[in-house]
Amino acid sequence: MSKEDALTAFDAELAATPANDPWLHQEGEPPRYGPDYDLLGRLLTYPIRSGSVSESGRFAKGIDAWLAHELRRGGFLADEVWPRATRPRVLPRDVVLFIDKLPRRLADQVRPHLERVTSVAPADARVLGRAYYKQIDVCIARWDRGPELLLSTKAQVSSFGKNLPNRFEEAYGDAANLRGRYPLAATGFFFLQRDTILTTEKEAWERTKDMMSKLRDTDGRGGYTATGLALVHWDDDLPLSEQEVIVNVDDVPPSLRPDQFLDAMIHQVLDVTPVTQHVDVRQLRERRHLPLPTPPGTTDDTPDNTNPPSDS
Numbered sequence: 001m002s003k004e005d006a007l008t009a010f011d012a013e014l015a016a017t018p019a020n021d022p023w024l025h026q027e028g029e030p031p032r033y034g035p036d037y038d039l040l041g042r043l044l045t046y047p048i049r050s051g052s053v054s055e056s057g058r059f060a061k062g063i064d065a066w067l068a069h070e071l072r073r074g075g076f077l078a079d080e081v082w083p084r085a086t087r088p089r090v091l092p093r094d095v096v097l098f099i100d101k102l103p104r105r106l107a108d109q110v111r112p113h114l115e116r117v118t119s120v121a122p123a124d125a126r127v128l129g130r131a132y133y134k135q136i137d138v139c140i141a142r143w144d145r146g147p148e149l150l151l152s153t154k155a156q157v158s159s160f161g162k163n164l165p166n167r168f169e170e171a172y173g174d175a176a177n178l179r180g181r182y183p184l185a186a187t188g189f190f191f192l193q194r195d196t197i198l199t200t201e202k203e204a205w206e207r208t209k210d211m212m213s214k215l216r217d218t219d220g221r222g223g224y225t226a227t228g229l230a231l232v233h234w235d236d237d238l239p240l241s242e243q244e245v246i247v248n249v250d251d252v253p254p255s256l257r258p259d260q261f262l263d264a265m266i267h268q269v270l271d272v273t274p275v276t277q278h279v280d281v282r283q284l285r286e287r288r289h290l291p292l293p294t295p296p297g298t299t300d301d302t303p304d305n306t307n308p309p310s311d312s
Helices: 008-013 038-050 058-073 093-101 104-116 160-181 202-214 258-271 279-285
Strands: 125-128 134-135 140-141 146-156 186-194 226-233 245-246
Touching: 008 038, 008 058, 038 058, 038 226, 038 245, 058 140, 058 146, 058 186, 058 258, 093 202, 104 258, 125 140, 134 146, 134 160, 146 160, 146 258, 160 186, 160 202, 186 202, 186 258, 202 226, 226 258
Parallel strands: 146 186, 186 226
Antiparallel strands: 125 134, 140 146, 226 245
16 A cells, blocks of 8 residues: 555554444343443554644544444444545445455555545545535445445544634534435534543533533434543653553543444434345344345445456
C-alpha cells in the first residue's frame, strides 16, 4: 500500500484484538451490549504518548477506529463498515468481492493501486445530505441498501464551556441535513470529553449532559437516532512514555453511555431492514440461530476467497 494515514498507528492494535461477541445477555433477555473500553483506552494512548492530542486529527481518529471495531464485533461485515481496519479505509464491498474473484496474480497487482483511485477508494466517506455533503466519521453503506448507519464523532479535551456551543450547533445542523435525506438510516453523535471537565468546569458538564439528551429524536421532529457520551482520563504529570488513557463511564448517565448508544444504533439498522439482511448481526443480538437461506442475488453470502493460482 501507499503512504500511511491518520489511522495507521492503530492498525497493529486492531489486528491483535479479535472482534469477539459483544453481547452480554441470554436469549429472551433484553439486549445488553458490552463495549471494549480497554481497547478504546489503548487506542487513545497512542496519540497521548506521541504528544499529538488535539480536538481533531489522530486522537479523534482513534475514536472512529474504536467505534468501527465495535460494529464489526456486532456482526457487521468487515468491508461494509468504514473506516476499514486496513487501508484503503473506504472501499465498497462490491469492489472487494470483485477483486477476490480475480485470478490471484491479477488481484495482487490491482490491490496496491486502489488508494490511487479516489473515486473508488476515497480517504473519507462523504455523503450528500439534504442541503450539503457531510464527511461521515463511521459509516455502513452499500449501493443496494444505501447509507444504513451514519455516525459523527467529536472530542473535547479542554476549553469545554467556550467551545461547547459550537459543537452542538454543528451537531444540530448535521442531524437535520442527514435525517432529511436518509430518514431510515441510523444516525448517531458520539462525544468524548476529558474528565477534567468534572472538576474544572462543572457547569459545562451539566450543559453537556443536557445537550446530548436534547440532540436525540425523541418527538419525531428530527435529531439523532442515538447519542453517546464518554469521559477519558490521563495524568499530565507522568512522562509521555508512561501516560495511559483510562475510559470513565461511571460518571456518565446510563442513558448516554456507549453501551446504550451502540445497541440503539444497531437496533435501528435491523429494525428498518428485512430479516434476511444482516443475519449474523441478528443472530448475535437475539442469541439464537435464524433458519434463513441466503437471499438470491445478494452479496450477503461469504465471498469466495479461493482464487485460482494463476492467471489462467
